[in-house]
Amino acid sequence: MKIKMxxxxxxxxxxxxxxxxxxxxCLIMSFAITWQIKSVIxxxxxxxxxxxxxxxxxxxxxxxxxxxQDLKKQVEEYKxxxxxxxxxxxxDSYVDILKHRLEQVEIFAGLTELEGPxxxxxxxxxxxxxxxxxxGATSVNIIHGEELSSVVNALFSADAxxxxxxxxxxxxxSEIHCAGPxxxxxxxxxxxxYEIKAIGDPSNLQSALNMRGGVVELLKLYKIKxxxxxxxxxxxxxxxxxxxxxxxxxxxxx
Numbered sequence: 001m002k003i004k005m006x007x008x009x010x011x012x013x014x015x016x017x018x019x020x021x022x023x024x025x026c027l028i029m030s031f032a033i034t035w036q037i038k039s040v041i042x043x044x045x046x047x048x049x050x051x052x053x054x055x056x057x058x059x060x061x062x063x064x065x066x067x068x069q070d071l072k073k074q075v076e077e078y079k080x081x082x083x084x085x086x087x088x089x090x091x092d093s094y095v096d097i098l099k100h101r102l103e104q105v106e107i108f109a110g111l112t113e114l115e116g117p118x119x120x121x122x123x124x125x126x127x128x129x130x131x132x133x134x135x136g137a138t139s140v141n142i143i144h145g146e147e148l149s150s151v152v153n154a155l156f157s158a159d160a161x162x163x164x165x166x167x168x169x170x171x172x173x174s175e176i177h178c179a180g181p182x183x184x185x186x187x188x189x190x191x192x193x194y195e196i197k198a199i200g201d202p203s204n205l206q207s208a209l210n211m212r213g214g215v216v217e218l219l220k221l222y223k224i225k226x227x228x229x230x231x232x233x234x235x236x237x238x239x240x241x242x243x244x245x246x247x248x249x250x251x252x253x254x
Contacts, residue, residue, distance in 0.1 A: 107161070110171040110239040114162045116199040117232050119206055121151055124193040126225040143192055143224055145177040145184075151196055151226075152176070154215045158208035160198040162236045166190040169239040186241050202230035 106112045123143055152170060155163055163170045168185045170176075175184070182189045198205055206228050209216050216226050 110162065110169045113235065113238045114199055115233060115235045116161070117202050118160070118197065118199040118230075118234050119155075119202055119209075120229045120231060120234065121155075121196040121198070121209065122193050122227040122229075123148065123151070123196070123219070124225045126223045142181065143183070143194065147219055147222065147224060148176050148183060148194055148196070150215045150218070151209065154208050155196070155198040155200070155205055158200065158205050160200040160205060162199045163196065164236045165196050166194060167237055169237050171239045171241075173241075174239075186239075197234055197236055199234065199236055202232075206230055 103112070107114060125143065148165065152163055152165070165176065165185050166188075168174070168188055170185075174186050177184055179189050182191050183194065184190075208214070209226075209228060216228075219226050
């Protein structure tokens, strides 16, 4: 009788232990599934945010290109005015005014070399953040044209007066895109590190890049190393590429 009761208690103990084990396993699986769902949602939100930023950058680029085309038209108009005024022996003060206006337009159009305070931004792959692939080889995060364009647009949005990348002046018709493992700027290829120089208020330019949720924070997620240096004086080259206006024509008269 005692042996029978002992066996019953033993079976009941095993049954209770089995129930508890099942409960613990279900609890662990529930936690794992919940964590996975949150990770997927967070990843989707980050992707959506990135797509939105890329769309905004593309819109800004189109606006800057249109502005630069308008400035180039003004340059040609002012040049013709100066030439006509000089040939007709017009008042010297009027010619000086036109020359000053031409100089300002050339600055904004990127057609003259500039010097002033600003920042130097250097982008390179973060060697400390390499990851192994399935074959055991080391894969490195590549810097794409989109990341470089995001830096340039952030600087323009912070009122940068002139920007260059690896010595190439950026104007409205400039293109920054991938060319294999390199980046093409104004039809010139460059490999990393990529140096972007911008003339403007150094503090404002640096703050625009380092703002919460800004471009530097995004680039760090992609394991890209970003160095920002404020300088009191830097020089930016003028745009030396061809200027082709195929479709738009200046409107003269009323």
